[in-house]
Amino acid sequence: MSLPNRDPIQRVSANGVTIKVDEVGANSAIVTVSVSKTLIETCLGDWVHRKAMPHDVTCVSTAVRDQTAMDNRNAAEYVDEYGNCTFGRVRRLAVPGDLVCVTPLTRGQVANDNKAAESRRNPIKNLWGPNACKAGFVWRGADESDQVCVPVSTREQILVDNGLAASRWVDGPYGPQTCVPGYVWREAFIGDKVCVTPETRALARADNLRTHDRVDPPWD
Incomplete structure (x- = not known):
């Protein structure tokens, strides 16, 4: 989007969502943008953020969210003089640093919700329109906003590489995410x-260079 006598717009923000231009290709045919994390962490449907701690954005049912809030309010009642959970209670461990004491049943629910978290959030992945892939191609998914269309085999390799990411990092000349040799x-x-x-x-x-030919319909 551009206006006379003005540079092209680089950032648009509305309704809690920010879309920012990161890079424009040499021939201006390909533009890389990023979408704010706020949208990616938005829950689908009737799911809501659990909020076991302020940064906990795991999507759960309203009943679980309400139980979580009650457990937080009553946390002090289930800690003994040594800082341990009282008999019959265990650490909730909803997110790193969460030491609220809850019943084993509640911790089991927490573990199940954490496992299901990815399927309950990020409305971007359900978009269907200008970026829909042609038959035989799928969104690459290198991160949660990556809609480059690739063969299924490439998508599968992406998931493998993402899962192994931490094992291939070392502290080095480029910081803690320097790649191991090779x-x-x-x-x-x-x-x-x-x-x-x-x-x-x-x-x-x-x-990245081929993505405009793999969407349906192709970009002009």
């Missing part, structure tokens, strides 16, 4: 520091 940053998008083979990085770059 690996390089994938750079599927700006800031992508998942370590992959040089061949996989080359493929990510090639997929």
Whole structure:
């Protein structure tokens, strides 16, 4: 979007969502943008944020959210003089640092909700429209906003590499996310520091260049 005598707009914010231009390709045919994390963490349907701690955005039922709030209010009642949980209570462990004492049943519910978290959030992944892929292609999903269309096999490799990310990082000249020997940053998008083979990085770059031909209908 541009206006006479003005530079093109680089950022748009509305309704708690920010879309920002990160990079414009050399021929202006491809533009890389990022969507604010607020939208990515939005719950689907009737799910709501649990809020076991202020930064807990796991999506749960309203009943679980209400139980969580009650457990927080009553936390002091179930801690003994040594700081341990009283008999019959265990640490909730909803998120790192969560030491509220709850029943074993509640902690089991917490574990189940954590496992289901990804399927209950991020309305971006359910979008269908200008970025819909042609038959035989799927969104790459290098991160939660990545809608580059790739073959299914590439998507599967992305998931494997994402799962192994931490095991391929070491403290080094580029900080704590320096790649172990033989690996390089994938750079599927700006800031992508998942370590992959040089061949996989080359493929990510090639997929970025081809994305306009793989959507249905193709971009003009």
